Amino acid sequence: MLKKDLNPELIQSLCTDSEKALQFIADLKWEDGFVCRKCGHTNYCKGKSFASRRCTRCKREESATANTIFHNCKFPIHKAFYIVYSVCIEKRKISAKELSDELKLNPMTCWKFRRKIKECIEQHQDKPSDEISLIDILLPT
Known part of the structure; x- marks a missing residue:
């Protein structure tokens, strides 16, 4: 389940x-890996806020709670x-x-x-x- x-x-x-x-939600959300919703890139770095990720190509930041x-x-x-x-x-x-x-x-x-x-x-x-x-x-x- x-x-x-x-x-x-x-x-x-x-x-x-x-x-x-927040960390639990981030782990669930990106369990299969990060994919940028804007450009589809899979590489990321740590974002400005806790448990967020920033796309290394388009620089869009996504929080763990987004979507x-x-x-x-x-x-x-x-x-x-x-x-x-x-x-x-x-x-x-x-x-x-x-x-x-x-x-x-x-x-x-x-x-x-x-x-x-x-x-x-x-x-x-x-x-x-x-x-x-x-x-x-x-x-x-």
């Missing part, structure tokens, strides 16, 4: 540390990862208000991000629910 083994310790660290969560469910996420990535975990892995029926209280975020922020996750899940409705992987949710595009 998942390419990476998601043990409880890893999940705990991803939901509490933004750098670890993922975390794209344009304005709140800490580890909190976003916690919401993904709550909705997808634990499959809890948790309200936006409960998430808001737990994470100290605006309820509307939690509601919108939860809706974004559910839209990604709906895109994969042709698959049986036990075959939808976390990778399908995190990297929808």
